[in-house]
Amino acid sequence: MKTHSFSRVACAVLAALICMPSASALAQTPISQPQTNTATPAVKRPKICLVLSGGGARGFAHIGVLKQLEALRIPIDCVTGTSMGAVIGGLYASGMSANEIEKRIVKLKLNDIAVDRVERTIVPHALREEDKQYPLGATMGLSANGVRLPNGAVQATQFLELLHNWTAHLKSDVDFDDLPVPFRAVATNLETGKTVVFNKGPLHLAIRASMAAPGMFAPVEIDGELLTDGGLVKNLPVDLAKQMGADVIIAVNIGTPLLPRTQLSSLINVSQQMVNILTEQNVEQQKALLTPDDILIEPNLGDISFVDFGRSAQASDIGNKAAIAMREKLMPYSVSKAEYAAHLKHDPDAELPPIKIGFVEVTSNGVIPEREIRRQVDVKEGTPYNAEEINLKLAKLNLTREYDGITHELVQRDGEYGVKIRANERNWGPHYLRFGLALSSGFEGTGGFRLQVGHSRPWINESGMEWRNDLEFGNTLHLRSELRQPVSEDRSRMIAPYIEANNNTRNIYRGETRVAEYDFKQGRIGLDYIGDIGERGSLGEYRFGVEAKHYKVRPKLGQLQINIDQENTSVAALPGVNLHQGGLKASVSVDQLSDPAFPRHGYAYNGEIFIGRNIGGERYQELSLNTTWAKSWDSHSLNLKFSTAGLFLPNKDMLGLGPTLGGFQQLSAYQPDQFSGNFKLYGSATYLYRALRFDLAGQSLFMGSSFEFGNVWDDSSQISFGKTRKSLSLFAGFNSFMGPMHVGFAVGPNGVKNLFFQVGRQ
Numbered sequence: 052m053k054t055h056s057f058s059r060v061a062c063a064v065l066a067a068l069i070c071m072p073s074a075s076a077l078a079q080t081p082i083s084q085p086q087t088n089t090a091t092p093a094v095k096r097p098k099i100c101l102v103l104s105g106g107g108a109r110g111f112a113h114i115g116v117l118k119q120l121e122a123l124r125i126p127i128d129c130v131t132g133t134s135m136g137a138v139i140g141g142l143y144a145s146g147m148s149a150n151e152i153e154k155r156i157v158k159l160k161l162n163d164i165a166v167d168r169v170e171r172t173i174v175p176h177a178l179r180e181e182d183k184q185y186p187l188g189a190t191m192g193l194s195a196n197g198v199r200l201p202n203g204a205v206q207a208t209q210f211l212e213l214l215h216n217w218t219a220h221l222k223s224d225v226d227f228d229d230l231p232v233p234f235r236a237v238a239t240n241l242e243t244g245k246t247v248v249f250n251k252g253p254l255h256l257a258i259r260a261s262m263a264a265p266g267m268f269a270p271v272e273i274d275g276e277l278l279t280d281g282g283l284v285k286n287l288p289v290d291l292a293k294q295m296g297a298d299v300i301i302a303v304n305i306g307t308p309l310l311p312r313t314q315l316s317s318l319i320n321v322s323q324q325m326v327n328i329l330t331e332q333n334v335e336q337q338k339a340l341l342t343p344d345d346i347l348i349e350p351n352l353g354d355i356s357f358v359d360f361g362r363s364a365q366a367s368d369i370g371n372k373a374a375i376a377m378r379e380k381l382m383p384y385s386v387s388k389a390e391y392a393a394h395l396k397h398d399p400d401a402e403l404p405p406i407k408i409g410f411v412e413v414t415s416n417g418v419i420p421e422r423e424i425r426r427q428v429d430v431k432e433g434t435p436y437n438a439e440e441i442n443l444k445l446a447k448l449n450l451t452r453e454y455d456g457i458t459h460e461l462v463q464r465d466g467e468y469g470v471k472i473r474a475n476e477r478n479w480g481p482h483y484l485r486f487g488l489a490l491s492s493g494f495e496g497t498g499g500f501r502l503q504v505g506h507s508r509p510w511i512n513e514s515g516m517e518w519r520n521d522l523e524f525g526n527t528l529h530l531r532s533e534l535r536q537p538v539s540e541d542r543s544r545m546i547a548p549y550i551e552a553n554n555n556t557r558n559i560y561r562g563e564t565r566v567a568e569y570d571f572k573q574g575r576i577g578l579d580y581i582g583d584i585g586e587r588g589s590l591g592e593y594r595f596g597v598e599a600k601h602y603k604v605r606p607k608l609g610q611l612q613i614n615i616d617q618e619n620t621s622v623a624a625l626p627g628v629n630l631h632q633g634g635l636k637a638s639v640s641v642d643q644l645s646d647p648a649f650p651r652h653g654y655a656y657n658g659e660i661f662i663g664r665n666i667g668g669e670r671y672q673e674l675s676l677n678t679t680w681a682k683s684w685d686s687h688s689l690n691l692k693f694s695t696a697g698l699f700l701p702n703k704d705m706l707g708l709g710p711t712l713g714g715f716q717q718l719s720a721y722q723p724d725q726f727s728g729n730f731k732l733y734g735s736a737t738y739l740y741r742a743l744r745f746d747l748a749g750q751s752l753f754m755g756s757s758f759e760f761g762n763v764w765d766d767s768s769q770i771s772f773g774k775t776r777k778s779l780s781l782f783a784g785f786n787s788f789m790g791p792m793h794v795g796f797a798v799g800p801n802g803v804k805n806l807f808f809q810v811g812r813q
Contacts, residue, residue: 096126096384096386097298097299097384098128098129098296098297098298098299099125099126099127099128099129099297099298099299099300099301099384100127100128100129100130100131100292100295100297100299100300100301101117101120101127101129101130101131101140101143101292101300101301101302101303102130102131102132102136102287102288102289102291102292102300102301102302102303103130103131103132103133103135103136103137103139103140103303104132104133104134104135104136104282104286104287104302104303104304104305104306104334105133105134105135105136105137105262105280105281105282105286105305105306105330106134106135106136106304106305106306106307106357107135107307107356107357107358108355108356108357108358108359108360108362108363108366109135109305109306109307109352109355109356109357109359109366110134110135110136110138110139110305110366111363111364111366111367111370112303112305112350112352112366112367112369112370112373113135113136113139113140113303113305113370114139114149114152114153114367114370115350115366115367115368115369115370115371115372115373115374116303116348116350116370116371116373116374117139117143117149118149118150118153118371119370119371119374119375120301120374120381121148121149121150123378123381123382123385124385124386124387124388124391125301125381125384125385125386126384126386126390126391126394127143127232127301128232128233128297129232129233129234129235129292129295129296129297130143130144130232130233130234130235131234131235131236131237131288131289131291131292131295132234132235132236132237132261132288133236133237133261133280133281133282133285133286133287133288134261134262134264134280134281134282134286135262135305136287136303137236137237137257137258137261137262137281138214138258138261138262139152140234140236141214141218141234141236141254141257141258142217142218143232144227144230144231144232144233144234144254145217145218145220145221145230145231145254146220146230146231146232146397147217155217159213161360161363162360163209164209164210164213165205165207165210165360166205167205167206167207167208167209167210169209169450170645171644171645171646172589172643172644172645172653173450173589174450174589175450175451175583175587175588175589176583176584176588176589176590176591176592176640176642177588177592178450178451178452179642179647180642181485181505183647183812184487184503184505184521184812185485185486185487185503185505186487186786186788186789186790186791186811187485187486187487187488187788187789187790188485188486188788189201190483190484190485191483191484191485192477192479192480192481192482192483192484193480193482193483193484194479194480194481194482199479200479201269201455201477201479205267205268205269206268206269206455206456207259207262207263207268207269208446208449208456208457208458209446210259211255211256211259211456211458212442212445212446212458214254214255214258214259215253215255215438215442215458216438216439216442217255218253218254218255219403219438219439220402220403221254221401221402221403222401222402222403222461223252223253223403223460223461223462223463224251224252224253224463225251225252225253225254225401226250226251226401227249227250227251227254227257228250229398229400229401230254230401231395231397231398231401233295234254235248235249235250235288235291235295236248236249236257236258236260236261236281237249237261237281237284237285237288237291238257238260238261238263238271238278238279238280238281239278239279239280239281239283239284240276240277240278241265241270241277241278241279242276242277244283244284245284246281246284246285247260247276247278247281248291249261252273253460256271256273256460259271260273260278260279260281261280261281262280263278263279263280264279264280264282265279265280265283268280269455269456282330283326283329283330283333284333285333285337286306286330286333286334286337287302287304287306287333287334287337287338288337289302289337289338289340289341290337290340293340298344299344299345299346299384300341300345300346301345301346301348301381302337302338302341302345302346302347302348303348303349303350303370304334304338304347304348304349305349305350305352305370306327306330306331306334307327307330307356307357308327309324309327309328309331310324310327346377346380346381348370348373348374348377349373350366350369350370350372350373351369351373352366352369353369355369403461405435405436406435406436406461406468407433407434407435407436407468408430408431408432408433408434408435408436408468408469408470409432409433409467409468409469410432410464410467410469410470411425411428411430411432411469411470411472412462412469412470412471412472413425413428413471413472413474414471414472414473414474415474415476416474416475416476416478417474417476417477417478417510418476418481418510419453419474419476419510419515420513423513423515424457424472424474425472426540426541427444427448428441428444428445428448428457428459428472429444430444430459430470430472436461436468436470438459438461441459441470442459445457445458445459445472447586447587450587451587452477453476453477453509453510454474454475454476454477455475455476455477455478456475457472457473457474457475458472458473458475459471459472459473460473480508480509481508481509481510482506482507482508483506483507483508483509484504484505484506485504485505485507486502486503486504486505487502487503487504487505487790487811487812488501488502488503488789488790488810488811489501489503489525489790489810489811489812490808490809490810490811491714491715491723491807491808491809491810492807492808499525499526499527499723500525500526501523501524501525501526501527501811502523502524502525503521503522503523504521504522504523505519505520505521505522506518506519506520506521506522507519507520514536514537515537515542516534516535516536516537517534517535518532518533518534518535519532519533519534519535520532520533526555526556527553527554527555528552528553528554528555529551529552529553529554529555530551530552531549531550531551531552532549532550532551533547533548533549533550534547534548534549535547535581543582543583543587543588544580544581544582544583545580545581546578546579546580546581547578547579547580547581547594547596548577548578548579549575549576549577549578549579550574550575550576551573551574551575551576552572552573552574552575553571553572553573553574554570554571554572554573555571556568556569556570556571556607557569557571557711557724557727558722558723558724558725559609559727560722560725560726560727565722566609567606567607567608567609567625568606568607568608568609569604569605569606569607569625570604570605570606570607571602571603571604572601572602572603572604573600573601573602573603574600574601575598575599575600575601576598576599576600577596577597577598577599577600577636578596578597578598579594579595579596580594580595580596581593581594582594584639584641590641590642590643591639591640591641591642591656592639592640593637593638593639593640594636594637594638594639595635595636595637595638596635596636597633597634597635597636598633598634598635598636598661598663599631599632599633600631600632600633601630601631601632602628602629602630602632602708603627603628603629603630604627604628604629604708605627606624606625606626606627609625628708630665630666630671630708631665631666632663632664632665632666632671633663633664634661634662634663634664634671635661635662635663636659636660636661636662637659637660638657638658638659638660639656639657639658640656640657640658641654641655641656641657642655642656642657643655644679644681645681646786647791648784648786648790648791649688649739649751649753649784649785649786649791650679650681650688650690651681651683651688651739651741652681652682652683652688653680653681654678654679654680654681655677655678655679656677656678656679657675657676657677657678658674658675658676658677659673659674659675660672660673660674660675661673661674665700669700670699670700671699671700672697672698672699672700673696673697673698673699674696674697675694675695675696675697675710676693676694676695676696677692677693677694678692678693678694679691679692680692686740686741686742687738687739687740687741688738688739688740688741689736689737689738689739690735690736690737690738690739691734691735691736691737692733692734692735692737693733693734694731694732694733694734695730695731695732695733696709696710696730696731697710697729697730697731697767698710698729698730699729700729709727709728709729709730709731709763710727710728710729710730710731710763711724711725711726711727711731711763712724712725712726712727712731712733712761712762712763712776713725713726714807715793715807715809716735716757716759717733717759717761718733718759718761718776718778718799719757719759719778719780719795719797719805719807720778720779720780720797720798720799720803720804720805721776721778721799721803721805722805726762726763726776727763728763728764728765729763729764729765729766729767730763730764730765730766730767730769730770731761731762731763732761732762732770732772732775733759733760733761734759734760734761735757735758735759735760736757736758737755737756737757737758738755738756738757739753739754739755740753740754740755741753742754750785750786751785752783752784752785753783753784753785754782754783755781755782755783755784756779756780756781756782757778757779757780757782757797758777758778758779759777759778759779759780760775760776760777760778761775761776762774762775762776776799776800777799777800778797778798778799778803779797779798779799780795780796780797780798780807781795781796781797782794782795782796782807783795787810789810789811790810790811790812791809791810791811791812792809792810793807793808793809793810794807794808794809795807
């Protein structure tokens with residue numbers, strides 16, 4: 052059956068990986084080798100069982116203990132484990148030595164795997180743009196039953212894939228007593244609160260269920276039971292070892308100690324303390340089952356917390372030393388080299404022979420058609436079974452975020468092996484909402500506020516039509532609604548009718564003085580043909596289509612003063628614009644930046660052109676080009692940006708239509724949209740220094756400096772690099788839970804200066 056352990060709510064976020072240390076973390080303290088006893092033992096040696104507890108990143112201590120037991124040649128006849136202990140114990144039971152586990156783990160980015168984080172450059176372009184626009188909080192589901200959230204912050208699909216690949220040599224229905232080392236894992240039935248013990252079945256699923264920390268890792272459904280972390284009921288499963296016939300138990304407890312009163316001042320810590328209390332109570336009950344002949348190892352991990360993955364080497368070393376401290380009690384169980392070698396021989400009955408795939412079965416809990424899942428997975432009947440190759444295909448599907456997880460297992464039916472694909476689609480929709488926030492403030496009190504809401508309704512029909520809506524309100528009102536209908540089987544090409552409306556305010560400056568405020572309204576309606584660039588749009592996308600648009604620009608504040616002579620002036624109303632246009636447009640967007648706000652490597656390119664006519668027959672053209680390049684050396688990065696834009700129309704006096712400059716990262720020393728015209732040139736060079744790293748969150752704190760230059764002109768004949776404005780800024784920034792955050796100071800020529808604070812995109 053099944054079982055699992057849990058050391059802490061947040062600890063589970065990485066409990067998946069916690070089990071896996073870095074190479075340096077596994078350094079072993081040298082000790083003298085045990086004396087080899089060449090004499091034939093007079094009595095049969097006792098059956099020794101290893102019991103490993105949960106404990107998050109503190110569980111790296113398990114590796115140190117296990118390596119020391121191997122050095123002492125102490126044979127392990129059975130293993131029981133919970134959560135982190137199930138991960139380490141399960142891999143060891145599958146036939147891996149501590150050194151082999153170490154070698155495999157050293158190449159992994161544990162923090163990324165723990166939270167299902169992937170390189171931004173391989174995510175489909177539409178999702179990259181969505182992440183950039185809506186970084187605030189998790190995706191919410193919306194249905195007739197109300198608002199719902201995912202059943203776990205992390206689905207742990209990467210960790211499950213890793214475990215599957217590493218244990219794919221075992222039969223999917225293997226009896227855990229037939230493993231190289233007999234094994235048990237503990238989980239908790241989320242509905243009944245009962246203990247679930249795994250003793251057979253896919254090993255990787257048993258481990259995954261055991262480390263499904265509530266609220267952090269999504270629970271796992273196996274054989275109709277909804278399972279979560281086993282630490283809630285049995286974090287140190289001593290009784291299971293006794294049930295397996297252990298004569299001697301070596302128990303390793305690395306659970307998190309209770310927090311002192313001084314640290315119980317936050318909701319998170321109080322919640323964690325409640326879980327720790329429950330866990331410690333069941334640990335004490337299990338420790339009471341130990342006899343004087345048993346050995347309890349409790350490494351003193353000090354202030355190493357369950358999320359301190361950066362201290363894995365220290366935790367492993369502490370575990371190693373803790374085992375050495377128990378050497379006097381461990382040595383009586385050491386055996387000769389020959390006996391230890393014989394003990395390590397594996398029973399081939401548990402291993403999977405080379406097979407060919409006889410059939411492919413697909414099960415799904417959602418609306419995506421079975422034929423679509425088969426097409427994307429593309430597993431052929433009659434081909435050799437290779438778990439890693441299939442999991443690689445499934446990992447690409449998981450990037451689409453259409454599934455909470457899509458996995459496979461090898462099954463046997465009528466004497467024939469086949470592959471069963473389980474597609475666990477997102478079932479907390481069918482409508483999904485995401486949110487973003489943009490705040491800005493300048494030296495003169497100018498600023499802005501915008502709240503962004505994104506809505507999507509995927510798979511409206513069997514071909515994969517999606518409805519997308521973007522709403523933005525604050526000092527800017529924006530609405531865009533678009534339908535995306537695939538026109539190719541692989542959904543790499545689609546047609547997209549859309550409608551869009553904007554309403555915002557723009558300031559008009561003369562020199563450094565704001566002289567007017569304009570109300571800017573814009574409406575668009577069009578039809579685009581969209582195509583992916585790269586597999587599943589991993590590089591970017593292109594669009595071309597037809598569009599009709601309307602501009603209405605009216606002054607809100609300010610008047611135009613005209614000097615007639617030295618004594619007389621005349622005041623006239625500011626001009627407005629009312630345009631209707633139609634034409635063709637095309638755009639290309641490629642984004643391979645490691646991060647949109649603080650890129651350390653990569654490049655991005657976006658170009659757009661519109662060619663049409665105004666109502667009345669006048670030609671009207673717009674074009675824009677934006678490029679970014681990033682390169683890093685250790686903690687130092689260089690970002691280069693260049694952009695240009697042009698508006699070609701007969702009436703040069705139309706205000707508010709063309710490109711603007713001014714504001715954060717658009718000549719930061721000046722006010723937002725301080726310069727406007729028909730043609731724009733802009734460039735910048737930004738130096739970033741990564742001052743602090745937050746490995747668990749995958750983020751960093753940067754200190755930086757930017758040199759910017761640029762200007763806008765009303766006529767193309769005026770364009771000159773020699774007539775550009777300059778800005779120099781110093782700032783600090785990082786990616787917060789609200790999006791990228793910057794605070795800094797910028798100066799320009801002639802005493803121009805600006806103190807800026809920016810959250811979210813500009």
